[in-house]
Amino acid sequence: MKLYSYFRSSAAYRVRIALNIKGLTYETVPVHLIKDGGHNKRPEYRAVNPQMKVPALVTPKGETLIQSLAIIEYLDETHPLPPLLPKDPVARAKVRALAQIIACEIHPLNNTAPLRYLKNQLGQEQSAIDAWYHHWVLEGFEALEALIEPRPYAWGNDVTLADICLVPQVFNARRLKVPLDKFPKIVGVDAACQALPAFERARPDRQPDAE
Ligand SMILES: N[C@@H](CCC(=O)N[C@@H](CS)C(=O)NCC(=O)O)C(=O)O
Numbered sequence: 307m308k309l310y311s312y313f314r315s316s317a318a319y320r321v322r323i324a325l326n327i328k329g330l331t332y333e334t335v336p337v338h339l340i341k342d343g344g345h346n347k348r349p350e351y352r353a354v355n356p357q358m359k360v361p362a363l364v365t366p367k368g369e370t371l372i373q374s375l376a377i378i379e380y381l382d383e384t385h386p387l388p389p390l391l392p393k394d395p396v397a398r399a400k401v402r403a404l405a406q407i408i409a410c411e412i413h414p415l416n417n418t419a420p421l422r423y424l425k426n427q428l429g430q431e432q433s434a435i436d437a438w439y440h441h442w443v444l445e446g447f448e449a450l451e452a453l454i455e456p457r458p459y460a461w462g463n464d465v466t467l468a469d470i471c472l473v474p475q476v477f478n479a480r481r482l483k484v485p486l487d488k489f490p491k492i493v494g495v496d497a498a499c500q501a502l503p504a505f506e507r508a509r510p511d512r513q514p515d516a517e
Pocket of ligand 1: 316318339358360361374375418
C-alpha cells in the first residue's frame with residue numbers, strides 16, 4: 307500500500323497508527339503541505355485526491371481512499387484483527403463519538419487551511435490565531451476528559467479508534483503549547499498509547515519526511 311502523508315499531519319498520523327496496529331507495511335509518499343504554497347495543491351496531487359489534503363491511501367488493488375476515518379474503517383474491515391472498534395453496538399457508538407469529537411469538531415477548526423485563512427484572508431494576528439487554536443482544543447478536551455475512563459486506553463483495555471484520534475491531537479496540542487494540566491485522563495491515555503510500538507513508529511519525528 308502507498309500512503310500519501312505529511313509528517314506533521316494529524317490525519318495522516320491516525321492512519322499511520324492504524325496501519326501499524328494492523329501490522330501492515332506501506333510505502334510513504336511525502337506531500338509537503340507548506341513548501342511552495344503546499345505541494346498538495348499541485349496538479350499531480352490533485353489527480354490523486356481532488357480535495358488536495360492528506361492522507362490518501364492506495365490499496366493493493368490500486369483504489370485510492372481519502373479521509374482518515376474512512377481509511378481506518380476500511381483497514382479494520384479488510385484486516386479485522388486486532389479490532390479497532392468494540393463489538394457491542396452501544397460501545398461502538400461511544401468510541402466513534404470520542405473519535406468524532408476530535409476528527410469532526412476539534413481538528414477541522416485547527417487545521418492548516420482554516421488557520422491560513424484566518425491569517426491571510428481575514429488578516430488576524432498570530433496571537434488571535436493562537437487563541438482560536440487553544441479555544442477549540444480546550445473545549446473539545448473538556449468533553450473528552452469527562453467522557454473517557456482510562457483503563458488504560460480511552461475505551462477500556464484495548465486500543466480503539468478513539469486512541470488513534472486522541473494521540474495525534476495531543477501531539478498537536480503540545481506543539482502549539484495548549485496547557486494540558488486540566489486533562490489528567492487524556493494525558494494518561496496518551497502515555498499508555500505512546501508506550502506501544504505501533505504508536506511510537508507513527509510519530510511525526512519517526513517519519514521519512516520529518517524535519
Ligand atoms: N477530515 C480529513 C482531514 C484531512 C486534512 O485536513 N488534512 C490536512 C493535514 S492534517 C491537509 O492536508 N491540509 C492541507 C490543506 O488543507 O492545504 C481527514 O480526516 O482525512
